[in-house]
Amino acid sequence: MRWATVAWLSAVLCLVGSRPAVAQPVQGLSFRPFVMASFQQFSAQDTFDAAFGGTTESFFGGGLNITQDDTVYLELTASRFKKTGELAFYNNGDVFRLGIPMTVTITPFELTAGYRFHRRQRRLPSSNTRATVPSRFIPYVGGGFGLYRYEQTSEFATDDENIDTRHAGVILEGGVEIRLHQWIGLGVDLRYNYVPGILGEGGISQLADENDLGGIAARVKLVVGR
């Protein structure tokens, strides 16, 4: 997982350092696939800290971003987090890790919609004509919902003790797309998602009184398309 992160960052740096492109609003529908990585700070901090020894974890995935006249967008994302930690016990804020492997897989399927902000047309200097000023940076905001699959398996567990469940959540997002090339863009955004119904019903999360599987994620996506 670590080498993948390095590869991502290297690719992003190369692209950022390349010759800037001009963002020209695209008329009509545009289908733009992307790959993404996100680094999520989970709201259930005690729970994740107990299981994994930390509260920030990585998701990797991809999706499809569809724009209409380069202003409104609809985005479908599938990603995945998988990590092996330990079963633990939580008592009055103290965590005791028990050395028994536990693997958690979180697979979000998310659908968001939003608006992309382009600079308005303005009068060009030394003339009376109005024109769209091209920009590399296209801010956007949006929101949506997701379906989150949560799987938990552990050593010595019976079937009843393993979990494979799903629950819906909501998403708010905002960020900026940087046009690196006519066909390539780099999206950087912050996402907040709230996913009740999975945590808090049992386990450490219940003892820690934490019921949100979501959190705040910093996301980087590499978009292919205009």
Next chain:
Amino acid sequence: MGRIRAVLSVAAALLAIATLALRAQTIAPNTGEFTVRLGVGLPAVDQGALNDESHAPQTAQTIKRLAMHEQLHRERTGATGIPYASGRLLVKFRESASSGARADAIAAASGTAALTARPSFADFDVLSLDPNEDAEAAALRLSQRPEVEYAQPAYRVRPHFVPNDPYYHSSATFSPGQWNLPLINLESAWDIQPQAGSTITVAVLDTGLAYTNATITKNLPAFRDDNGVLYPALGTVTIPYSAASQIVTAGRIVAQHDFIWDNDQPLDFDGHGTHVSGTIGQLTNDGLFTAGVAFNVKLMPVKVIDSFWDDLFGAPNIATDAVVARGIRYAADNGANIINMSLGREGPPNTAPAVEDAIRYAVGRGAFIAISSGNEFEAGNPREIFAEIASRVQGAVTVAAVDRNATSGDHHCRGTAGSPACHAYYSSSGSYVELAAPGGSERGFGRDGLVWQQTFNFEFTDTFLLPPSQYHAPRFDVHAIVGYVGTSMAAPHVSGVAAMVMQQGITDPAAIEAALEKFAIDLGAVGRDDLYGYGLVDARATLRGLGMAR
């Protein structure tokens, strides 16, 4: 000349008869050296299982044995009705009190009281008193002085166990009946932790442990039983003593100590401590006899309970609050991770400050403590004071007993036709009960309802229960698998599980208690109740802990 010789002969004969008669009516003082040669002796004779069902609180043998034991003591009861050792009381002065003020307080409380040298592993002092003085009243006067933090009599402490019937011998076969271990889900717990507590030290505060081979020499005095029947002096006898082969291995016994004899030789002359130690850690998976819970723990026998033989051998101390408090502190100071206390006494709240201080001290040093709830349910169910203390200390738990009706399913033992109660008939109940574990019961189950571990074959140790004509010296080198019943048997189940839990990673005593209670199998009424506390301890669930969402 012949008449004179005849008269002298008759006079000599009369004198001899009179001397013998007089000797028969009196008991010589218990003097003579008590010699223990450690390591000198043969391995034990292991005799397999005894077919005995009399390790129960209300059997005639139990009552007789306790009565015989108590016959050797000078005990008194005061206004509270709780037995205490006469001739002494415990006092803790405030640090700010000068020695002069302390002396004044002592003099004001009792004309006969005198400060003795502070015993080891004690944060209190012991005052000697006239044995006929009411120690409770003196303690009350002393406790009202501003220089005094607390004062209390040396209340007598007894193990929560049930002695054997020495006259009922088993057949050679042992029907394996360790129903108690699978009941608390130990098999799957051993899967999780095959090391079974190998890094943990469990202190067993009890009657000692058959931890070594030894040869004992003692001039045994005469004594009277509880009915006044005289048992003859046996003269100097040599008593063989052997280590329990199913409990003691090289390097396993650590920092042993004896507060009854004030030495480092906590030889068990009763069998209770050895049986309790067996439940905690009897060797397992070796193809021999029975299993123990945490079968790789290190054991620290700390003898704080005297037996009949200790008393007849002339032990200087008997089991009191002072001895127990010192034992707890000793265990904590010498690296015990878990302390098992299958013992207790009744009493109103706040009448055991020395023991409470010691319990808090030990938990503060990282030791988890399991205390049996008592065997007096059918005897008025009096409040057990040590158990009550444990319920107020996070990191110490009170353990009640269940019988073989218990199952590993939640919400059983409701006391209905389809869910019969599993509360052991003797197990003391109350708001202080926190957990339940197998203590066994012979009622309705016979020998299959007992808790079986290795200890002495009581046929060879409890010779004082024979008629005087058959009475002979004991021998402690014949061992057997013996069934016991009592909350004394329940507490070591919890201690063993706690040892495994600590090794698994829950190192804080309060967290161990929280885990044991959270994962307990709820019995009886839903939630905590006075019979079963939070329920039956579940070794597997506690060891396994929790995932994020389940």
